Structures are given as structure tokens and as C-alpha cells.
Amino acid sequence: MSEDQNPSGDGKGQTRAQHKRNAESGNPYQSSDGGVTTTGHLWDDDLADFTNPPPKWWMLGLAVSAIWVVVYWLYYPSVPIPTSNTFFKGIGGWTAIREMDADKSEVDAVRGKYETRLKTLAPAAILADSDLTEYVKRSGKVLFGDNCAPCHGTNGVGTKDKEGLFAPVLNDDDWLYGGTIGDIYTSISGGRQGMMTAHQDSLSAQQIDDVAKYVKAMSDEGKDKADTDAAVAAGKKVFAESDCTSCHGADARGMQAMGSANLTDKIWRFDGSLEGIKHTIAYGVDSGDPKTRVAIMPSFKEAGKLSDTDIKKLAVYVYKFGGGQAEAPVAVEPAASAVPAQ
Amino acid sequence: MQKQTEQEDAGSVSAIYQEFETWSVNLGDKTIHAKRMPGFFRSIKYKTGSLWLLFFLGPYARWNGKQAVLFDIDNRQFHFFNLTVLPQDIWMLSLLLLVMAMTLFAVTSVASRVFCGYFCFQTVWTDVFTWIEEKIEGNPTQRRKLDNAPWNVKKFRLKIIKHSIWLVIAALTGISFSIWFVDAFDYWRSLLTFRLPMVGWVTLTMFIAGTYLLAGLLREQTCFWLCPYARIQAVMTDSQTIMPTYDARRGEPRGKLQRNAEAGTQGDCIDCFQCVQVCPTGVDIREGQQLGCITCGLCLDACDSIMDKVGRPRGLIRYASLDEIEGKPVKKLYQHTRTWIYIGIILVALGGIVYGLTHLGAMTLRVIPERQPLFVRMSDGAIQNKYEFKVVNKTDRDLHVNVSAEGGVTGQIILGAEQPLLTHHGRGTSFTIFVRAPGENIKQEVTPIEFRIQSTEDPSVGAEYDSKFNAPKP
Numbered sequence: 001m002s003e004d005q006n007p008s009g010d011g012k013g014q015t016r017a018q019h020k021r022n023a024e025s026g027n028p029y030q031s032s033d034g035g036v037t038t039t040g041h042l043w044d045d046d047l048a049d050f051t052n053p054p055p056k057w058w059m060l061g062l063a064v065s066a067i068w069v070v071v072y073w074l075y076y077p078s079v080p081i082p083t084s085n086t087f088f089k090g091i092g093g094w095t096a097i098r099e100m101d102a103d104k105s106e107v108d109a110v111r112g113k114y115e116t117r118l119k120t121l122a123p124a125a126i127l128a129d130s131d132l133t134e135y136v137k138r139s140g141k142v143l144f145g146d147n148c149a150p151c152h153g154t155n156g157v158g159t160k161d162k163e164g165l166f167a168p169v170l171n172d173d174d175w176l177y178g179g180t181i182g183d184i185y186t187s188i189s190g191g192r193q194g195m196m197t198a199h200q201d202s203l204s205a206q207q208i209d210d211v212a213k214y215v216k217a218m219s220d221e222g223k224d225k226a227d228t229d230a231a232v233a234a235g236k237k238v239f240a241e242s243d244c245t246s247c248h249g250a251d252a253r254g255m256q257a258m259g260s261a262n263l264t265d266k267i268w269r270f271d272g273s274l275e276g277i278k279h280t281i282a283y284g285v286d287s288g289d290p291k292t293r294v295a296i297m298p299s300f301k302e303a304g305k306l307s308d309t310d311i312k313k314l315a316v317y318v319y320k321f322g323g324g325q326a327e328a329p330v331a332v333e334p335a336a337s338a339v340p341a342q
Numbered sequence: 343m344q345k346q347t348e349q350e351d352a353g354s355v356s357a358i359y360q361e362f363e364t365w366s367v368n369l370g371d372k373t374i375h376a377k378r379m380p381g382f383f384r385s386i387k388y389k390t391g392s393l394w395l396l397f398f399l400g401p402y403a404r405w406n407g408k409q410a411v412l413f414d415i416d417n418r419q420f421h422f423f424n425l426t427v428l429p430q431d432i433w434m435l436s437l438l439l440l441v442m443a444m445t446l447f448a449v450t451s452v453a454s455r456v457f458c459g460y461f462c463f464q465t466v467w468t469d470v471f472t473w474i475e476e477k478i479e480g481n482p483t484q485r486r487k488l489d490n491a492p493w494n495v496k497k498f499r500l501k502i503i504k505h506s507i508w509l510v511i512a513a514l515t516g517i518s519f520s521i522w523f524v525d526a527f528d529y530w531r532s533l534l535t536f537r538l539p540m541v542g543w544v545t546l547t548m549f550i551a552g553t554y555l556l557a558g559l560l561r562e563q564t565c566f567w568l569c570p571y572a573r574i575q576a577v578m579t580d581s582q583t584i585m586p587t588y589d590a591r592r593g594e595p596r597g598k599l600q601r602n603a604e605a606g607t608q609g610d611c612i613d614c615f616q617c618v619q620v621c622p623t624g625v626d627i628r629e630g631q632q633l634g635c636i637t638c639g640l641c642l643d644a645c646d647s648i649m650d651k652v653g654r655p656r657g658l659i660r661y662a663s664l665d666e667i668e669g670k671p672v673k674k675l676y677q678h679t680r681t682w683i684y685i686g687i688i689l690v691a692l693g694g695i696v697y698g699l700t701h702l703g704a705m706t707l708r709v710i711p712e713r714q715p716l717f718v719r720m721s722d723g724a725i726q727n728k729y730e731f732k733v734v735n736k737t738d739r740d741l742h743v744n745v746s747a748e749g750g751v752t753g754q755i756i757l758g759a760e761q762p763l764l765t766h767h768g769r770g771t772s773f774t775i776f777v778r779a780p781g782e783n784i785k786q787e788v789t790p791i792e793f794r795i796q797s798t799e800d801p802s803v804g805a806e807y808d809s810k811f812n813a814p815k816p
Binding site: 130134137154155157169171172173174262265266267320321322323 | 776
């Protein structure tokens with residue numbers, strides 16, 4: 001490279017003497033033999049391009065990039081082989097699945113210490129441990145969304161169809177089969193099935209109407225007031241004399257063992273309107289009648305739908321919706337068995 | 343005829359080359375070997391530069407058994423003696439940056455680039471590196487001679503020693519930077535046992551390379567071509583700003599000192615080039631204020647010593663404003679509006695920081711009401727709302743808190759906080775709280791409610807948050 005070349009081209013400056021000499025000769029870019037090396041193209045009569053080589057660092061960068069392209073192609077799976085309908089797998093052995101597995105094992109390592117404890121603890125003991133409960137509340141969302149939310153709705157708000165509530169609300173404090181952590185575990189694990197016979201044959205339309213009014217009054221006004229209300233006295237008589245009390249109890253507060261509903265509270269399993277109540281009485285629940293109400297929850301333990309740890313997680317997750325009821329003595333120490341103490 | 347020539351000059355390519363000739367652009371083709379001369383500004387530079395020792399030694403200071411100043415990025419905490427700042431209060435950092443920027447601007451408006459000349463790490467590190475170079479390779483003349491000499495054992499030995507010491511300083515720089523962010527002694531332990539995390543090695547390597555390259559090899563080229571501050575300084579100085587200036591009225595016409603020169607034919611400048619010799623960026627201050635000048639004042643020392651020798655008054659090159667050099671009346675510092683505006687902004691930002699530091703609060707509370715469902719009807723007809731409490735405990739110990747509420751619905755009860763709840767120190771803790779209110783007392787769909795938490799250990803620690811209680815239409 002001549003010392004007379006463009007000082008900005010290769011990062012090399014010129015001495016003051018060179019400057020002066022070049023300035024006097026008129027053109028600092030002129031090569032020593034007097035000519036200026038250009039590309040040979042002329043635009044607008046006198047515009048030409050110099051043919052100075054690009055800077056060395058730039059050429060070096062270009063060469064390195066070219067080498068990098070080759071290395072990249074060889075390292076990663078990139079080149080298709082059309083004849084055998086496959087591709088060159090790359091010498092690095094990289095696959096997207098393998099990368100995902102590596103990432104997943106990182107996550108699993110974080111979760112591991114919670115998961116191993118969840119495996120051995122009973123649901124009540126999990127509930128007693130605030131760290132584990134917090135973990136379950138955060139990680140249970142996906143499980144609940146996949147398995148429970150289709151019927152019970154996101155966050156257990158319940159879902160409705162045109163006949164009323166399709167699946168019960170899990171946020172409230174009304175539980176047909178009990179609201180302790182153990183009860184909830186049992187419900188998820190074993191499933192539940194409602195049962196109420198259809199009364200359209202055993203009771204007359206008038207009787208159904210009367211008893212429905214009485215049941216509605218018990219919820220709206222409270223049982224004590226409904227019992228003394230002359231307007232629903234006919235219904236009270238039907239309630240006491242037909243088979244109602246055998247399941248719902250003489251006090252109409254239901255029996256947890258068979259999952260019969262408490263008729264005196266404000267919460268309705270299906271539909272709390274008079275028409276709705278009459279429909280339930282007339283056609284029953286899971287009674288075999290074509291117009292029956294349906295209340296079936298599958299067993300999540302059966303056929304290995306969910307692991308025992310998952311069911312425990314869900315029990316705690318549902319309990320924490322806000323309706324969970326305290327169990328008399330809570331077992332804090334780790335239980336050897338996975339089955340909750342009932 | 344004269345006019346025609348001018349036009350030709352202006353329009354022709356050769357005129358551009360004439361312009362080109364007058365530029366003196368330091369492209370780093372020649373290494374600047376600046377002469378070291380003692381003097382007033384030289385001693386100031388040593389003192390201000392030694393402030394950087396704090397950067398090296400600061401992290402070893404302990405306070406209550408912990409590192410006194412630690413920007414703990416891993417745990418997202420900033421420790422400053424007794425004070426711990428969590429990411430929630432990081433907005434103060436923006437004010438701090440504002441204060442620092444405005445201080446730079448204010449100082450620049452008064453005395454131009456004193457930061458560059460006396461305090462900038464580039465200047466200070468370069469100064470240290472060239473000081474080492476001088477100790478090993480000798481004065482500038484010897485250094486130039488050595489650079490041009492053919493390679494032999496002596497040259498090789500000197501260069502190896504110099505570059506090794508440079509690399510050691512570069513490594514210490516990287517280590518000292520890192521230990522502001524992790525515990526100093528832990529860092530040394532992991533470093534000496536080769537157990538630094540990857541990010542630690544990368545940081546250290548980058549600092550070694552950066553320090554060696556910038557302070558050892560690039561030097562003043564950094565100020566010329568890399569530093570943005572050199573480029574924006576012009577907008578921060580004005581005719582009242584003092585900067586090292588050559589008094590051309592006094593100095594010109596310059597010329598070599600002549601024994602029997604006629605009085606009045608020559609200026610005070612004897613063209614000795616000492617001001618250029620000592621300049622760390624290799625500029626000729628006599629050409630006027632320029633990009634390369636970092637206003638370090640070393641040329642003032644050099645010129646003053648020459649003026650003493652030739653028996654002329656000092657101050658041919660001195661800190662002077664443009665007004666002063668042009669003979670205009672010099673305004674007082676308090677008449678400098680621009681500086682006052684900068685100071686005003688500094689005070690406002692400082693006020694913000696002081697407010698922030700005194701109102702950090704030991705605890706913060708956020709309450710997020712559940713939105714799905716907004717409310718739940720209970721079997722006795724009560725309405726229940728669910729709230730997610732997020733508590734940040736900024737104290738240095740775990741505390742238990744009680745939850746209470748103001749407003750809301752008559753007869754409401756708070757569930758989920760029957761026992762005092764544990765909040766971990768130095769990070770967020772969340773828990774779920776339920777509020778249940780009797781249905782008959784609810785008068786509106788949305789009732790305002792204010793939650794309060796209060797520590798059981800220290801009742802002065804607490805926080806409150808406004809929220810809503812949702813209910814169906816009554």
C-alpha cells in the first residue's frame with residue numbers, strides 16, 4: 001500500500017509533510033506514478049470511483065463470517081438430502097427436543113424438592129405446610145384447568161346449562177359430600193354420583209307443587225319460619241309424609257354420607273326457582289328418567305387418569321378456593337400412607 | 343482578478359484539498375509520548391485521580407458484618423451501610439443518574455471538561471499506564487528510541503514487564519468492579535479456586551481486555567473517537583466558561599527566543615512546543631479550543647515554567663473564558679444563568695431522593711381482588727370476596743403481620759388471617775385473605791375497603807392499601 005493513499009481508507013494517517021506535498025500536487029489520492037486508480041466508470045462527465053481496497057479488518061470480518069457459515073451448517077442440522085427424504089443431522093447433535101428436555105430438567109430440579117414431599121405427605125399435612133400450599137396454589141392451576149375447569153369452570157365458579165347449574169360452585173362453603181380436605185380428596189379420587197328418584201309417579205302434580213313451595217320457603221325465609229307459614233303447610237305435610245325425609249333428613253339439612261342436599265340454605269345445586277325445584281322433584285337426579293337432572297363426577301383415580309400426587313394437589317387447590325372446612329384434628333406430621341385420615 | 347481566483351478556488355477540487363491540508367487530525371498513527379512536568383495542575387490531577395482508590399478499596403469495607411456497599415444483583419438488593427433498597431424503590435436511581443448528569447453539566451458550564459481532565463477513568467487509567475511506561479522505558483525521547491529500535495533482549499524484556507504490569511492493573515480493575523456486585527471475599531475465594539460463575543469470567547475477561555486496550559493502547563484515541571461526551575461538550579460551554587486558553591494577543595507573533603530582538607516585534611510565545619510536548623492527547627492548544635483538549639491544565643504548568651525561565655509573566659496559557667480573551671467584561675459566576683438552571687434541577691432531584699429515602703417504608707402492601715369470581719354466595723346468604731395480598735418486607739428480619747380492614751360492609755369478617763402471618767424479609771410474600779359480609783348489610787355492588795397490615799413484633803411497621811368489596815346487585 002502506497003504511503004500516499006487515502007488516509008481515511010485504512011485508518012492510517014499522514015504526516016504533515018505528506019499532507020503538504022499532496023496538497024501542493026493538488027490531489028492527495030493520486031498514486032505515485034501520477035495516475036489515479038479508479039473503477040474506470042465515469043458518470044456525469046467527471047465522476048469516478050476510487051478502487052481502494054476495503055480496510056483489512058473489514059476483509060477479515062468477511063472471511064470469518066464465511067467460515068462461520070460453514071461451521072454453522074456443519075454443526076447444526078441444516079442441509080436437506082432430497083434423495084433419501086432426510087437431512088444432514090449436524091455434527092453437534094443438536095435437536096430442538098433435546099434442548100427442550102434440558103430446559104425441562106432445569107424446571108424439574110426446582111420443582112423436585114416440593115414434588116418429592118408432596119408424594120409422601122397426606123393432603124391435610126400439605127395443607128398445614130404454608131410453603132407447600134403456596135406451591136400447590138401456583139402449580140395446581142394447570143391441573144385444575146385441564147381436568148376440572150371443563151365442568152367446574154375456571155377457579156371453580158361452576159358452569160351452567162339451560163337447565164341450571166351443570167357442575168357445583170367450588171368456592172362456597174356448601175358441600176354435598178363434605179368440605180374437609182379429606183372429603184375433597186375422596187370426591188376427586190373416587191368420583192361422585194347424585195341420586196334422587198323421580199317423583200312424577202309417586203306424587204301428584206299438586207303435591208309436587210306444594211312441596212316445592214315449602215322447600216323454596218325453607219331456603220328463602222329459613223326453616224323455622226317456613227314451618228310456621230300457613231301458606232306452605234300443605235307442602236310441609238307432603239315433605240314429612242312422603243320419602244323426602246329419608247334422604248334429606250327430618251330437618252331437611254341433608255346427609256353428607258349420601259350427598260343429599262341441604263334444603264334450608266341459600267345454595268341450590270341445580271336451579272332455585274320454583275319451576276326448577278319442581279323439575280328436580282318430578283324427574284329426580286340420575287334417576288333414569290329421560291328428563292332427569294344429571295350429576296356425575298368421574299373418578300380421577302380410576303384407570304390412572306391422575307396420579308395420587310396430582311389428586312392431592314387438586315384437593316388442596318380446591319380447598320383453597322375459599323370454601324374448605326377445617327378437619328377436627330389436623331395431622332401435621334408427615335403421614336406414612338398417602339391415604340388421608342378420615 | 344483576485345476575485346476570480348477565489349471563486350475558482352472555492353469551486354474547484356483543489357480548494358478542498360487545501361482545506362484538508364490545514365487539518366491536523368490525530369488518527370493514532372503516532373503514539374503520543376507526553377512529557378511529565380511537575381506543577382500545580384499536575385499535583386491536582388494526582389490528587390483527584392487517587393480518589394479512584396475508593397473504587398479499588400471500597401468493597402472491602404464491612405458494616406455490621408456485611409459488605410458496607412453492595413449492589414447485590416443475585417438477590418436483587420442494594421445495601422448501603424444500614425440502608426437496604428429493594429427493586430421497588432429503584433426509581434430513585436433515575437434521580438441519582440439525573441443528579442450525576444446535571445452535576446457534570448453544571449461543572450462543565452463553569453469550568454468546561456474538568457471531569458475529563460482530572461477524574462475520568464480513561465484519563466486516570468491512561469495516566470497510571472503511562473506513568474508505569476515512563477518508569478520502565480524512560481522519558482519520551484528514550485521511549486521513542488526504544489520503539490524504533492530493532493528487537494533485542496533488552497527491548498523484549500522491557501516490553502514484557504510493562505505489558506504484564508498493565509495486565510495486572512487491568513485484572514485488578516475487573517476484580518474491583520465485580521466485587522461491588524458480589525461479596526468481595528467470596529469473589530476472591532471463588533476466583534482463586536477457579537470457581538467463578540460464567541458471568542463472572544466473562545465480566546473479568548471483558549474488563550481486562552477493555553482496560554488494557556483503552557488505557558494501554560487506544561489512550562487519547564478513545565477521547566477523540568469513542569467518547570460521546572467529548573462530542574457534546576460544545577453545547578454545554580459558552581463564552582463565560584473558563585477553559586485552558588492560549589492568550590493569542592499576548593503570545594503572537596510567536597517566534598524563537600532571540601537574544602537581541604527589538605522590543606515589540608515579538609509576542610511572548612517563544613514557540614518552544616512545551617505545551618504540545620506535555621499534552622496527553624497531543625493537541626496544540628495554541629490553535630484554540632478543540633475536541634482533543636481534555637482541559638487537564640498540564641500545558642499551563644509547562645508554559646508557566648517556561649515563562650518563569652524567560653522572565654515573562656505567567657499565564658500565557660491559562661484558564662480563561664472567551665469573554666476574557668476577547669477583552670469583554672467578565673461576568674461573575676452568580677450571573678451565569680445556565681449554571682443556576684442546572685443547580686436547580688440538581689436540587690429538585692436531590693429533594694426527590696431525600697424524600698424517597700425518608701419515605702421508603704419498612705413494608706409495602708398490594709391487594710389484588712379476585713376477578714373470577716368477583717364474589718361467592720355462601721350457604722347462609724353471605725357474600726365472600728377473595729383477595730391476594732402481596733407484602734414486601736423491607737426490614738432485615740422476618741415479621742408477622744395482623745390484617746385489619748377499614749370501611750367495607752357492616753358485620754364483615756376477615757378470614758385467612760386468624761393467626762399473624764409470616765412475611766419474609768427482603769422479598770415479597772403473598773397470601774390469600776377472604777372477606778365475608780352478611781348479605782342483608784350489603785347496600786351497593788362495590789363498597790370501598792381499606793386493608794391494613796401491622797407487624798406484631800414492631801407496631802410501627804405496617805402498610806395499607808385501598809381496595810373494593812364486590813357484591814351482586816342488592
